[in-house]
Amino acid sequence: MKALVLIDIQIDFLPGGALEAQNGNEVVPVANKLMGHFDIVVATKDWHPANHGSFAANHPWRKPGQIIDLNGLDQILWPIHCVQNTFGSEFPDTLQSDKIQQIFYKGTDPGIDSYSGFHDNGQRRSTGLAEFLREKGVDEVFIAGLATDYCVKFSVLDALKEGFKTNVVVDGCRGVNLAPEDSEKALAEMREKGARLLESSEVIH
Numbered sequence: 001m002k003a004l005v006l007i008d009i010q011i012d013f014l015p016g017g018a019l020e021a022q023n024g025n026e027v028v029p030v031a032n033k034l035m036g037h038f039d040i041v042v043a044t045k046d047w048h049p050a051n052h053g054s055f056a057a058n059h060p061w062r063k064p065g066q067i068i069d070l071n072g073l074d075q076i077l078w079p080i081h082c083v084q085n086t087f088g089s090e091f092p093d094t095l096q097s098d099k100i101q102q103i104f105y106k107g108t109d110p111g112i113d114s115y116s117g118f119h120d121n122g123q124r125r126s127t128g129l130a131e132f133l134r135e136k137g138v139d140e141v142f143i144a145g146l147a148t149d150y151c152v153k154f155s156v157l158d159a160l161k162e163g164f165k166t167n168v169v170v171d172g173c174r175g176v177n178l179a180p181e182d183s184e185k186a187l188a189e190m191r192e193k194g195a196r197l198l199e200s201s202e203v204i205h
């Protein structure tokens with residue numbers, strides 16, 4: 001059984017949002033096109049409390065892009081984004097979100113960030129995504145969304161660790177690219193660890 005897993009397609013990660021992925025809006029039509037081709041469609045949402053430790057604004061004298069120690073883990077500081085129940089945390093209207101059967105929320109613990117849709121960055125707590133997929137008999141996942149160099153990458157690496165056959169729909173992903181090559185490097189790492197990279201046209205045929 002195959003499942004489509006859409007990562008963090010939320011207003012704050014789209015152009016004009018608080019933490020935009022470059023051309024992030026371009027993943028929306030790809031996601032819409034893909035959804036009709038899967039029996040199981042799930043999505044993740046970055047879902048932070050306002051006091052989240054990944055926000056630079058919650059640390060005196062710190063700026064986005066700096067790295068701090070957050071409870072024993074290196075943490076890149078980000079602008080405030082995807083605060084629970086705010087406008088920026090919503091799916092864009094253009095996404096056919098009625099086709100999403102289940103949403104998994106990540107980054108809810110103020111003390112630890114969560115790039116992957118499966119676990120927090122310390123692999124301390126599961127979001128329930130892997131368990132849900134296994135319960136549905138899923139053995140292969142197709143992952144798309146935002147952003148290639150963070151949440152897509154870590155979701156893909158966790159999907160592999162969880163034993164799923166893992167595909168990345170490359171034209172359905174866009175990156176933040178703090179450094180210009182970050183997305184390319186992330187894709188290369190995903191491939192090296194065992195993920196298959198493909199285009200949406202190869203999924204829909």
Ligand SMILES: [Zn+2]
Nearest residue numbers: 046054082107
């Ligand atoms: Zn976040």
